[in-house]
Amino acid sequence: MHALLALTACSSGEGHPEDEAGAPQGCGGIHGLLSLPAGKMVVTDLGCSSGPNTFLVVSQVLAAVANCCGEQPAAAADVIQLQFFLNDLPSNDFNHVFQSVEPFNKLTAKEMGEAAPPYYIAALPGSFYTRLFPDHTVHLFHSSYSLMWRSKVPDELATGAVMNAGNMYIWETTPPAVVKLYQELFQKDFSLFLKLRYSELVSGGQMVLTFMGRKKSDVLSLSGEGSCMFQLLAQAFQSLVQLGRVEEEKLDTFNLPFYTPSMEEVKAVVRQSELFDINHIELFESNWDPLEDDDDDNDDLQVVDSVRSGVNVAKCIRAGLEPLVALHFGGCIVDDLFEMYAHSVAKHLEKLKANDRWFVLSWGRRCWQAAATNRASAALPCGQIRPLLGTWVLVFYAPSTEEVKAVVMSSELFDVNHAELFESNWDRSQEDDDDDNDLQLQAVDSVIGVRSGVNR
Ligand SMILES: C[S@@+](CC[C@H](N)C(=O)[O-])C[C@H]1O[C@@H](n2cnc3c(N)ncnc32)[C@H](O)[C@@H]1O
Numbered sequence: 115m116h117a118l119l120a121l122t123a124c125s126s127g128e129g130h131p132e133d134e135a136g137a138p139q140g141c142g143g144i145h146g147l148l149s150l151p152a153g154k155m156v157v158t159d160l161g162c163s164s165g166p167n168t169f170l171v172v173s174q175v176l177a178a179v180a181n182c183c184g185e186q187p188a189a190a191a192d193v194i195q196l197q198f199f200l201n202d203l204p205s206n207d208f209n210h211v212f213q214s215v216e217p218f219n220k221l222t223a224k225e226m227g228e229a230a231p232p233y234y235i236a237a238l239p240g241s242f243y244t245r246l247f248p249d250h251t252v253h254l255f256h257s258s259y260s261l262m263w264r265s266k267v268p269d270e271l272a273t274g275a276v277m278n279a280g281n282m283y284i285w286e287t288t289p290p291a292v293v294k295l296y297q298e299l300f301q302k303d304f305s306l307f308l309k310l311r312y313s314e315l316v317s318g319g320q321m322v323l324t325f326m327g328r329k330k331s332d333v334l335s336l337s338g339e340g341s342c343m344f345q346l347l348a349q350a351f352q353s354l355v356q357l358g359r360v361e362e363e364k365l366d367t368f369n370l371p372f373y374t375p376s377m378e379e380v381k382a383v384v385r386q387s388e389l390f391d392i393n394h395i396e397l398f399e400s401n402w403d404p405l406e407d408d409d410d411d412n413d414d415l416q417v418v419d420s421v422r423s424g425v426n427v428a429k430c431i432r433a434g435l436e437p438l439v440a441l442h443f444g445g446c447i448v449d450d451l452f453e454m455y456a457h458s459v460a461k462h463l464e465k466l467k468a469n470d471r472w473f474v475l476s477w478g479r480r481c482w483q484a485a486a487t488n489r490a491s492a493a494l495p496c497g498q499i500r501p502l503l504g505t506w507v508l509v510f511y512a513p514s515t516e517e518v519k520a521v522v523m524s525s526e527l528f529d530v531n532h533a534e535l536f537e538s539n540w541d542r543s544q545e546d547d548d549d550d551n552d553l554q555l556q557a558v559d560s561v562i563g564v565r566s567g568v569n570r
Contacts, residue, residue, distance in 0.1 A: 154195050155179070155253045156316075160242040161260025162200040164207040165433070169218045171256045172198050172235065176222065180229040196233040201246060204239040205437060211237055241265065243306055247314040254320050255311055261325035263434075264371040265303050268295035276366040282351070283344045283370045284333055293333050300373040304383045312389040321390070326374045327397055333376075341374065343402060343431065346462055350454040359447055368442050370435075402427045402459075424460025428452045532557060 159171045179194060200211055215235050222230055240246050242257070243265040271277055271292065278284075278292045311321060351368075354360040377397055384390055402423075432452045440448055515535050522528050 154197065156197045156199070156247075156251055157254045157256065158199040158201055158238070158246070158252055160201050160255060160257035161263070162202050162206070162211065162237075163260075163433070164202070164210040164214075167258070168200060168211055168214065171258070172200075172218070172233070173222065175254070175256075176226065176230055176233060179231050180226060183231070194231050196231055198233060198235045199238040199246075199252075200235065201238040201240065201242060203241060206239065208237050208239060243303060243310070245310055245314070249313055250316045252311075252314045252319060253316055254322070255315070256322045258324040259326070261304075261307070261323055262327075262372055262374050264296075264299050264373055265306075266299075267369045267371045268292075268299050270295055271367075271369045274367050276363070278369060279366045280348065280352075281345070282348050282365075282368050283341055283372055285341065285345050285348070286334065288334070290334075296373045297333070297379070300375050300379065301383055304375075304380070305387050308384065308387045308389050312387075320393075327380070328374045328376045329397065331376045331378055342462070343427070343459070344370065344372075346458045347431065347435075347451075347455050350451055350458055353454055354447060354451060359450070360443060364443060368439075370438070402430065420460045420463040423463050424456040424458075427459045427463075428456035431455070531560070 157171070157175050159168075162168045162171075175196065175198070179196065183194070202208070218235075238246060242260070266272065278288050281288055284293055284296060315321070348365075351360060351365050355362050355365055377395065381392070381395070384392055429452075432448075432455075436448055436452075439451065515533050519530055519533060522530055
């Protein structure tokens, strides 16, 4: 059912200082990463979203590490600690991600028990077309179903000029000049992405990227390509134009920041960048309906459920496009648009089982570490309410300076450089001439000054 294309490559790692220091060379998947010297692994998922798939990469990496550390589960904890960063655009629903961490931890504890290596999860808002980490701090970048999104709509289209009337992406009537704009933007974006990730990866670090791709090299040879799903959306928009709900000109200036490259286009950018060796590249087909069972035993059921699939596909596309649609047309058309779209998709699926093409790439960076000071104030409690014996109790305690110092000293972990009690206004907006902020800044400044050897 899936068309697969695969390519593997190893990191070469010549001429970088860490290589001489003994960092392992070559591709070795999780095994290779585990043999890196640090004893810690930083893993980042780029475009994590905030849905059921958000923690997939975390559980997969935990399982892979536990598997590698194999027969002696307890040894895994001694060998490696994992720090996960879940990245997405700032508009992502990170509150939902935060709220999902605890249930995920409980599930992992239940399923993996002692086999789970120690791990920590943090969220990282920001575009993956910008720097996200300091130099050489990440061991594994993962991204799935995200890198087909461009950093923006091509500038020439974003001016509001009508250059691709009737389409919101590349389709049969798209002029070659517009195709070229999309291609050039892909090359620019992807080569920037490679440069950014190269700087952030440690020696021997790896990336695993899955994103929508194109089977045919000719962009305008569209039969069997997944972009038909966008054309069905364009048709749903046209219905809204006919109903007078959307202006034709508005539709003609709506363009998606999206591009599905061919295998050759991806390889060409990687080759030109001279930063990565591809370990493995593969084109495979995947169903638009995220809930459709890939198991061929279910084929009869799948045809019968084209309506359900239409709704699922519409939800999936809506999750990605709703902010863009609402920004351009206003939020009031969104429900109707995606309802019409679900109907069109269902009809389309009855005729053709819609499979789309995805690239999976895993590659090693052609080879090539952060100090943290702890603040004693971390010992201060935070305001939090919990139910206790049927009553509500504020989990809060404001300690004296002596109490804080006593705990710090008995911990034997930190020296207190400076402890000071100062008064602060309950109304934080009243603090423009802000003595507290000055004190905090001075404290941070003095620590950084000491660390960087500045005499003060
Ligand atoms: C289809 S979702 C993929 C979700 C998940 N990774 C999965 O595999 O199901 C694409 C995600 O990429 C994110 N995204 C798009 N462009 C991005 C960018 N420049 N930087 C970070 N995230 C981006 C979107 O916000 C969205 O959450």
